[in-house]
Amino acid sequence: MTTDKTPNKHPEKETSRIEAFSDGVFAIAITLLILELIQFLHSQTDHGLLKLLFNHWESYLAFVIGFLTILVCWINHHLVFTYINKTDSNLMWVNGFVLLMVTFTPFPTAILAQYFVKEAHLALGIFGINYFLMAVAAYNITAYTYNKFLIDEESRELYYRFKLLYGWGSVYNFIVMFLCFVSVPLSIILYCVMFGAMAYPKETSLILFKRNRKRK
Amino acid sequence: MTTDKTPNKHPEKETSRIEAFSDGVFAIAITLLILELIQFLHSQTDHGLLKLLFNHWESYLAFVIGFLTILVCWINHHLVFTYINKTDSNLMWVNGFVLLMVTFTPFPTAILAQYFVKEAHLALGIFGINYFLMAVAAYNITAYTYNKFLIDEESRELYYRFKLLYGWGSVYNFIVMFLCFVSVPLSIILYCVMFGAMAYPKETSLILFKRNRKRK
Amino acid sequence: MTTDKTPNKHPEKETSRIEAFSDGVFAIAITLLILELIQFLHSQTDHGLLKLLFNHWESYLAFVIGFLTILVCWINHHLVFTYINKTDSNLMWVNGFVLLMVTFTPFPTAILAQYFVKEAHLALGIFGINYFLMAVAAYNITAYTYNKFLIDEESRELYYRFKLLYGWGSVYNFIVMFLCFVSVPLSIILYCVMFGAMAYPKETSLILFKRNRKRK
Amino acid sequence: MTTDKTPNKHPEKETSRIEAFSDGVFAIAITLLILELIQFLHSQTDHGLLKLLFNHWESYLAFVIGFLTILVCWINHHLVFTYINKTDSNLMWVNGFVLLMVTFTPFPTAILAQYFVKEAHLALGIFGINYFLMAVAAYNITAYTYNKFLIDEESRELYYRFKLLYGWGSVYNFIVMFLCFVSVPLSIILYCVMFGAMAYPKETSLILFKRNRKRK
Numbered sequence: 001m002t003t004d005k006t007p008n009k010h011p012e013k014e015t016s017r018i019e020a021f022s023d024g025v026f027a028i029a030i031t032l033l034i035l036e037l038i039q040f041l042h043s044q045t046d047h048g049l050l051k052l053l054f055n056h057w058e059s060y061l062a063f064v065i066g067f068l069t070i071l072v073c074w075i076n077h078h079l080v081f082t083y084i085n086k087t088d089s090n091l092m093w094v095n096g097f098v099l100l101m102v103t104f105t106p107f108p109t110a111i112l113a114q115y116f117v118k119e120a121h122l123a124l125g126i127f128g129i130n131y132f133l134m135a136v137a138a139y140n141i142t143a144y145t146y147n148k149f150l151i152d153e154e155s156r157e158l159y160y161r162f163k164l165l166y167g168w169g170s171v172y173n174f175i176v177m178f179l180c181f182v183s184v185p186l187s188i189i190l191y192c193v194m195f196g197a198m199a200y201p202k203e204t205s206l207i208l209f210k211r212n213r214k215r216k
Numbered sequence: 217m218t219t220d221k222t223p224n225k226h227p228e229k230e231t232s233r234i235e236a237f238s239d240g241v242f243a244i245a246i247t248l249l250i251l252e253l254i255q256f257l258h259s260q261t262d263h264g265l266l267k268l269l270f271n272h273w274e275s276y277l278a279f280v281i282g283f284l285t286i287l288v289c290w291i292n293h294h295l296v297f298t299y300i301n302k303t304d305s306n307l308m309w310v311n312g313f314v315l316l317m318v319t320f321t322p323f324p325t326a327i328l329a330q331y332f333v334k335e336a337h338l339a340l341g342i343f344g345i346n347y348f349l350m351a352v353a354a355y356n357i358t359a360y361t362y363n364k365f366l367i368d369e370e371s372r373e374l375y376y377r378f379k380l381l382y383g384w385g386s387v388y389n390f391i392v393m394f395l396c397f398v399s400v401p402l403s404i405i406l407y408c409v410m411f412g413a414m415a416y417p418k419e420t421s422l423i424l425f426k427r428n429r430k431r432k
Numbered sequence: 433m434t435t436d437k438t439p440n441k442h443p444e445k446e447t448s449r450i451e452a453f454s455d456g457v458f459a460i461a462i463t464l465l466i467l468e469l470i471q472f473l474h475s476q477t478d479h480g481l482l483k484l485l486f487n488h489w490e491s492y493l494a495f496v497i498g499f500l501t502i503l504v505c506w507i508n509h510h511l512v513f514t515y516i517n518k519t520d521s522n523l524m525w526v527n528g529f530v531l532l533m534v535t536f537t538p539f540p541t542a543i544l545a546q547y548f549v550k551e552a553h554l555a556l557g558i559f560g561i562n563y564f565l566m567a568v569a570a571y572n573i574t575a576y577t578y579n580k581f582l583i584d585e586e587s588r589e590l591y592y593r594f595k596l597l598y599g600w601g602s603v604y605n606f607i608v609m610f611l612c613f614v615s616v617p618l619s620i621i622l623y624c625v626m627f628g629a630m631a632y633p634k635e636t637s638l639i640l641f642k643r644n645r646k647r648k
Numbered sequence: 649m650t651t652d653k654t655p656n657k658h659p660e661k662e663t664s665r666i667e668a669f670s671d672g673v674f675a676i677a678i679t680l681l682i683l684e685l686i687q688f689l690h691s692q693t694d695h696g697l698l699k700l701l702f703n704h705w706e707s708y709l710a711f712v713i714g715f716l717t718i719l720v721c722w723i724n725h726h727l728v729f730t731y732i733n734k735t736d737s738n739l740m741w742v743n744g745f746v747l748l749m750v751t752f753t754p755f756p757t758a759i760l761a762q763y764f765v766k767e768a769h770l771a772l773g774i775f776g777i778n779y780f781l782m783a784v785a786a787y788n789i790t791a792y793t794y795n796k797f798l799i800d801e802e803s804r805e806l807y808y809r810f811k812l813l814y815g816w817g818s819v820y821n822f823i824v825m826f827l828c829f830v831s832v833p834l835s836i837i838l839y840c841v842m843f844g845a846m847a848y849p850k851e852t853s854l855i856l857f858k859r860n861r862k863r864k
Contacts, residue, residue: 017235017294019665024243027672028460031680031751032247036254038684038758049763049770067748075740078665089416092294096287103247103283110254115265122265200737233451233510240459244676248463252470305632308507316499319463326470331481338481449667449726456675464679468686521848524723532715535679542686547697554697 015087018095022077025099029106030070036110037063059113065127066109068195073102073134076166076201080142083159086150094144098137105130120184128177128187131194135173139166161205168208169198231303234311238293241315245322246286252326253279275329281343282325284411289318289350292382292417296358299375302366310360314353321346336400344393344403347410351389355382377421384424385414447519450527454509457531461538462502468542469495491545497559498541500627505534505566508598508633512574515591518582526576530569537562552616560609560619563626567605571598593637600640601630663735666743670725673747677754678718684758685711707761713775714757716843721750721782724814724849728790731807734798742792746785753778768832776825776835779842783821787814809853816856817846 040056047055077098084091108127115123142163145151151159172194180187197204256272263271293314300307324343331339358379361367367375388410396403413420472488479487509530516523540559547555574595577583583591604626612619629636688704695703725746732739756775763771790811793799799807820842828835845852 017239017297020236020668021239021243021290021294023665023669024240024456024459024672025247027456027669028244028247028676029250030747031673031676032251034677034751034754035251035680035683037755039258041755041758041762042687049759049767053774063752064748067751071740071744071747074669075737078669078740081665089291089419092287092291093415099246099287100280100283103250104279106250107253107257110257111265114257119265126269199741203737233455233513236452237455237459237506237510240456240672240675241463243672244460244463245466248467251467255474305507305635308503308510309631312503315462315503316496319466319499320495322466323469323473326473327481330473335481342485449671449729452668453671453675453722453726456672457679460676460679461682464683467683471690521723521851524719524726525847528719531678531719532712535682535715536711538682539685539689542689543697546689551697558701 015081015084018087018092019081022081022095022099023074025102026070026074026077029102030067030074032106033063033066033070033109036106036113058116062109062113062116065112066105069109069131069134070102070105072195072198073098073105073138076138076198079201080138080145080162083151083155084145085152088148088150090144090148091141091150094141098134098141101130101134101137105134121181124184124187125177125180128173128180131191132170132173132177135166135170139163139170142166158202158205161209162201164209165201165205169194231297231300234303234308235297238297238311238315239290241318242286242290242293245318246283246290248322249279249282249286249325252322252329272329274332278325278329278332281328282321285325285347286318286321288411288414289314289321289354292354292414295417296354296361296378299367299371300361301368304364304366306360306364307357307366310357314350314357317346317350317353321350337397340400340403341393341396344389344396347407348386348389348393351382351386355379355386358382374418374421377425378417380425381417381421385410447513447516450519450524451513454513454527454531455506457534458502458506458509461534462499462506464538465495465498465502465541468538468545490548494541494545494548497544498537501541501563502534502537504627504630505530505537505570508570508630511633512570512577512594515583515587516577517584520580520582522576522580523573523582526573530566530573533562533566533569537566553613556616556619557609557612560605560612563623564602564605564609567598567602571595571602574598590634590637593641594633596641597633597637601626663729663732666735666740667729670729670743670747671722673750674718674722674725677750678715678722680754681711681714681718681757684754684761706764710757710761710764713760714753717757717779718750718753720843720846721746721753721786724786724846727849728786728793728810731799731803732793733800736796736798738792738796739789739798742789746782746789749778749782749785753782769829772832772835773825773828776821776828779839780818780821780825783814783818787811787818790814806850806853809857810849812857813849813853817842 037059040052040059043052108123108130111126112123142159143166146156146159146163172190176187176190176194179190197208253275256268256275259268324346327342328339358375362372362375362379388406392403392406392410395406413424469491472484472491475484540562543558544555574591578588578591578595604622608619608622608626611622629640685707688707689700691700756778759774760771790807794804794807794811820838824835824838824842827838845856
């Protein structure tokens with residue numbers, strides 16, 4: 001029986017559909033954030049537009065934070081998938097976990113918008129859980145594709161650094177998640193540092209893990 | 217008249233547009249689920265965020281169930297379309313039925329979130345109808361493309377197993393649909409079994425229908 | 433100056449982006465319909481789920497009608513773009529009018545769901561306006577691409593039939609639009625006939641306009 | 649270490665994913681506008697459908713304005729990306745700023761729908777801020793890709809005109825933004841002029857900046 005041995009003939013087509021589906025999810029999640037922002041316009045008030053707009057400054061902030069979070073995720077997803085050139089059944093699920101976290105992001109963002117003033121510690125902590133799980137999801141996908149040799153052979157060394165980046169990112173986010181309940185300003189600063197690092201994942205991984213690699 | 221005989225010159229392009237459109241529908245349906253989850257944040261309460269979050273545990277559960285349902289559908293759709301390399305006018309409608317069920321999924325998911333505690337039998341039964349129709353839609357698409365020779369010639373034997381898988385899946389879901397009204401725990405267990413099987417459709421069809429094929 | 437003469441070097445890439453963007457709009461419009469359906473679940477009632485579900489039968493009907501409308505549009509858009517292989521600046525706007533009508537469709541659908549029982553003539557008439565404008569948009573795109581030679585050279589004869597189909601479709605829809613205010617059942621029957629014809633646009637145009645072409 | 653020198657092996661694939669993601673964001677933002685329009689159908693009134701529809705004429709206007717705004721953005725984005733054939737880490741962020749403005753557009757559109765009658769100056773002024781930032785975002789992307797040589801070598805001269813177009817467009821929008829608070833009719837006329845110019849960006853840039861280029 002030959003069919004058992006040659007199940008997928010279009011590996012390239014497969015990768016492109018995972019990316020297309022993922023791109024769709026990223027694009028929708030990032031755009032849905034505006035629905036939450038529009039919401040407060042419907043609250044009936046007599047105070048006029050200007051006051052209404054100024055009273056909801058947390059909503060704009062949450063919108064921008066949610067937008068940046070999903071954009072950074074997309075940039076990292078995009079970078080990692082540049083190197084993945086094979087797929088298997090498990091990758092669907094490993095990638096599915098990333099998408100679950102992306103899809104979920106508007107929820108902690110909405111919490112942040114509504115409760116940042118009233119319950120800053122908890123609202124930030126919930127956002128922190130989301131960040132931590134996202135970092136874990138990113139680690140999973142790099143670790144899985146690295147170990148299963150689903151990536152471009154010639155870039156294994158570089159790709160290993162991505163794996164390290166998301167591995168240490170998970171640890172970092174795990175710690176900051178708890179710091180949210182101790183000090184709001186400190187955890188915000190630490191999240192800004194992480195944002196800066198993850199905004200340019202390739203550059204960051206090259207800077208951070210250069211020495212590591214030399215030893216090998 | 218030559219035009220009547222050569223209507224479609226870009227069959228490949230056509231398949232890719234069906235997939236792109238379908239991917240879009242899957243991606244949006246899976247991401248819209250979060251809107252339903254955000255909804256309860258807008259209910260005015262004085263109990264604080266933590267209590268609010270804990271009081272809606274069914275909503276998270278429904279979100280995750282809805283997400284997994286659509287993800288499993290996408291994985292199966294993706295697998296089946298790996299082998300389809302021709303299209304015709306009817307395929308648009310056969311695929312359209314799949315998309316109708318995918319688009320509809322957020323509705324039984326929302327019912328599950330709101331009525332699982334109050335009316336578990338009915339809420340689960342409605343979800344069951346959705347699952348049954350989805351299995352029928354999946355069977356339709358495999359049966360149609362198999363019979364009309366729209367698939368990769370060399371994979372017909374393997375593809376026949378997918379047809380069997382969704383055929384038996386339809387029967388299975390038809391039975392469990394009624395069991396929902398008899399026993400909620402039993403039907404949940406049976407749905408979990410089905411989820412496990414459909415999460416890896418190729419592996420499942422290879423395991424289940426190996427002997428069947430030998431006889432031929 | 434050579435730059436003025438060679439403005440677009442990747443005509444194929446351009447067409448694919450129009451299609452990708454259009455597919456996105458179609459996919460989102462078709463999936464957003466479910467949000468309208470979910471809405472009534474949030475209305476607080478004590479009558480139980482079953483009664484709630486049966487009381488909103490018009491909503492399901494409207495959902496299915498809206499879904500079929502956009503799916504038929506997509507099928508026709510897809511067919512027409514199979515033959516288009518060049519683009520120009522105007523095509524963006526001609527196609528943009530199609531997308532405007534697609535995007536607008538959830539609005540008359542929502543009206544249909546809420547007012548079909550109370551004000552059938554008006555609710556159907558508004559849907560009729562939408563259908564008429566959609567047919568005009570479809571005619572525009574075929575007429576423009578036909579006249580500007582943006583289509584596959586060898587299929588001009590077949591493509592001319594599509595132009596005829598949407599031209600006559602516009603006339604047909606213009607008449608039925610007014611019939612909505614005279615007789616609801618009659619206009620529903622006439623819309624069903626049109627749906628049947630537009631569901632398989634190529635087959636319909638080949639059957640209807642065969643003789644026409646012979647004369648030429 | 650070779651990995652540092654050959655980080656991206658599939659530059660074409662990368663560009664296509666930025667475009668796919670951007671297309672998704674454009675398509676969703678343009679389609680979400682209808683949700684805002686449907687909203688008013690849910691307001692309980694006894695006046696009948698016809699009166700309800702006529703009472704919300706600003707909503708239709710806002711819908712069409714929002715639609716045209718995003719469509720014009722897409723047309724310009726599409727044109728510019730026809731010439732971009734390389735990417736780097738910064739382009740993700742430069743393009744991300746464009747997407748932020750696109751995603752944000754439904755918000756000033758909703759403000760326009762609700763406050764154009766009551767507070768025309770402010771509602772239009774907020775829309776003006778959006779337009780100004782969008783023009784800046786468009787300038788950023790053309791200037792960045794032009795300066796970093798990420799574009800098609802042979803089209804640099806033409807591309808330079810796009811840069812000029814968005815540069816002057818930013819200045820124009822900056823001035824009109826303030827005029828909104830002085831005269832509503834004047835600023836509307838000026839926005840119509842800009843719309844006409846940006847609807848056909850290539851033609852506009854060729855007409856406006858022909859002489860400029862001659863001097864060089």
